[in-house]
Amino acid sequence: MFCRASAVVFLPQCGQVRNMATLKDITIRLKSVKNIQKITKSMKMVAAAKYARAERALKPARVYGTGALSLYEKADIKATDDKNKHLLIGVSSDRGLCGAIHSSVAKAMKNEIAKLSGAGKEVMVVNVGDKLRGLLYRTHGKHILMNCKEVGRKPPTFTDASAIAIELLDSGYEFDQGSIIYNRFRSVISYKTDEKPLFSVDTVANSENMGIYDDIDADVLRNYQEFALVNIIYFGLKESTTSEQSARMTAMDSASKNASEMIDKLTLTFNRTRQAVITKELIEIISGAAAL
């Protein structure tokens, strides 16, 4: 896809001489850049369509997600400082060409891991999306608990979120608190890497403000917490896909614009080279005729 025609370098014995690019080289280069422009343009269209669909689905998902998080905000649940087991869920996707989506989440996760490890806590990481795994496994491989693949091809559903949550709960890692790091969608051209808290059943049960909620037994609370975990993961997935599609759209748009610019410049060079070749031939003919 990214074939590049390199300029012909001719190295005679006496020294290094570089020829001016011949017409053929410029033609090859021009053709390849035109192909690239077509591809990025069509990728932009596809991303725009997916973004429109994702944004429409985000509206109810946002209400749902903020409803699920409202308990933690209103009851002001905080984990005590002596809890040691942390969990980080990073939400991203499998596909690239979307700007800084994956790297911003990976950067935030690396900062968190460094901070928590520095404070002596145990941190485990769940990667949703193959790109995150690629960014993290070299340096923080021993913190990775779980990787999720095949994310980003189709829009995420509640079933996906519940599958992730089931695997997480089955993995046996008893975390006390944690956070989910995702890209919050702000507008078509901007998103922000955000963090939302997760708590375990024990932390919620022992939190001070929980006393005002009455008629809660352990079973009900556990069910409630598991459902809340799925809801938060679902919310993170939905926001993330919308940000990713909008970022891909802008990235492909700027790529198409750059390609157009390159095509213009190359066309000018091509014309100039063509005229130079013609002039050279003319000179040769005329000087040959004059020598007779």
Add this chain to the structure above:
Amino acid sequence: MPPYTSTKYRMQVCVCARECVAVWISAYLIVMDVIHKRASSKEREKIAQRADERKSNAECVYEWKPPPDTPTPLHPARKAPCDVGDSNKMMAARFLLRRAAPALRQVRCYAEAASGAPQMSFTFASPNEVFFKGVSVKQVDVPTLTGAFGILPAHVPTLQVLRPGVVTVFSDDGTSAKYFVSSGSITVNADSSVQLLAEEAVPLENLDLATAKANLEKAQSEMGSASDEASRAEVQISIEANEAIVKALE
């Protein structure tokens, strides 16, 4: 100028001026009277309205009656445009507060309903659809694992998990809407906000009784053939859900 003409002229001017002033004063009084009459009729309407409201809202059992007719000293210029009774009501209307106390017939008045009660901010959503967002409703009935109960504003804070069943929402204008929910959670916070998050929720009209009955029979027949714990639990859940749908639709 001969002196008598100037004085005569001045007197004539004075007489003219006095007549003008008299005419002007009477005109002003007529105009003000008309305005007052219109205002008084409006005020009378307002009083009637307020009395009606009070009767319908609170349990107050008093009636405002206009004070007995007392002849008030009237300006001679006012006699023409309005009659005595009108002007009485007009004055009484204007001095409502001062005259209300002695004019009250009844003394008893029940207390009003608690006006400072917090409104319930109700949010009902499923992952794909939002039914209510921060709306103020009167009551919500929910089926939970520990039993069905209704939630009114200023309910005690609680967290509950839903079971398959019907959620009924009674809005402020008296209409009720029913939805079938498969499962989910409900949170009632201290500030009287309620978040009902359902995994799947459909309005009851969209469900078909015949299909539900067929599914129920199929699930019940599968119960016998279920082998291990997980599939038995799945069949059990399916039976419960279908039973709830059938019960809701009948």
